[in-house]
Amino acid sequence: DTGVSQNPRHKITKRGQNVTFRCDPISEHNRLYWYRQTLGQGPEFLTYFQNEAQLEKSRLLSDRFSAERPKGSFSTLEIQRTEQGDSAMYLCASSPGQGPEKLFFGSGTQLSVL
Amino acid sequence: QKEVEQNSGPLSVPEGAIASLNCTYSDRGSQSFFWYRQYSGKSPELIMFIYSNGDKEDGRFTAQLNKASQYVSLLIRDSQPSDSATYLCAVNKYSNYQLIWGAGTKLIIKP
Numbered sequence: 048d049t050g051v052s053q054n055p056r057h058k059i060t061k062r063g064q065n066v067t068f069r070c071d072p073i074s075e076h077n078r079l080y081w082y083r084q085t086l087g088q089g090p091e092f093l094t095y096f097q098n099e100a101q102l103e104k105s106r107l108l109s110d111r112f113s114a115e116r117p118k119g120s121f122s123t124l125e126i127q128r129t130e131q132g133d134s135a136m137y138l139c140a141s142s143p144g145q146g147p148e149k150l151f152f153g154s155g156t157q158l159s160v161l
Numbered sequence: 162q163k164e165v166e167q168n169s170g171p172l173s174v175p176e177g178a179i180a181s182l183n184c185t186y187s188d189r190g191s192q193s194f195f196w197y198r199q200y201s202g203k204s205p206e207l208i209m210f211i212y213s214n215g216d217k218e219d220g221r222f223t224a225q226l227n228k229a230s231q232y233v234s235l236l237i238r239d240s241q242p243s244d245s246a247t248y249l250c251a252v253n254k255y256s257n258y259q260l261i262w263g264a265g266t267k268l269i270i271k272p
Contacts, residue, residue: 088265089251089263095259103259148195150207151207152204154203155204
């Protein structure tokens with residue numbers, strides 16, 4: 048399988064707990080993105096990596112969110128002290144980085160904060 | 162005003178007809194425009210992108226861009242029930258990597 052892989056598919060947690068999601072991009076893609084999507088809305092940009100460098104982070108993202116991409120391969124997104132408003136689908140996408148951006152999305156991680 | 166606006170629908174189209182989906186954007190500096198399709202419970206998948214005024218065709222899909230009027234549209238010819246999905250418009254605004262998304266238009270193709 049050469050697509051974008053995300054784990055876990057679903058995560059249920061209690062408010063105040065920390066959660067971590069993993070994304071494995073398409074192997075030859077050097078760009079990686081995290082988006083968040085709630086029902087009836089389009090994806091909302093969270094952050095972007097080129098190789099291991101985090102080049103942009105949304106101004107809307109609080110300091111409870113952190114993302115890493117060590118060695119420029121897989122990436123993790125951590126949310127600390129989760130809140131009910133964090134409940135959403137967290138999507139990872141990768142791109143070959145040539146020409147206009149063409150994103151390839153993973154299946155997402157559905158987070159429910161109780 | 163939202164940066165990228167789409168009619169939420171649902172838009173109902175008979176099978177075999179042409180489905181027309183529209184998207185307007187607010188920033189005249191926008192450079193690239195994308196249409197993604199999202200089936201219920203699935204992730205978005207890219208259909209087409211366009212960055213020059215005019216039409217761009219790919220099979221049954223045609224993207225149309227009018228920068229003066231700040232709108233981009235997607236036409237689906239010979240609509241099939243399998244085209245039933247939410248169609249998301251995305252615009253490259255600030256840079257080559259941050260996309261601004263509309264909320265999507267739900268399309269229903271009736272057999």
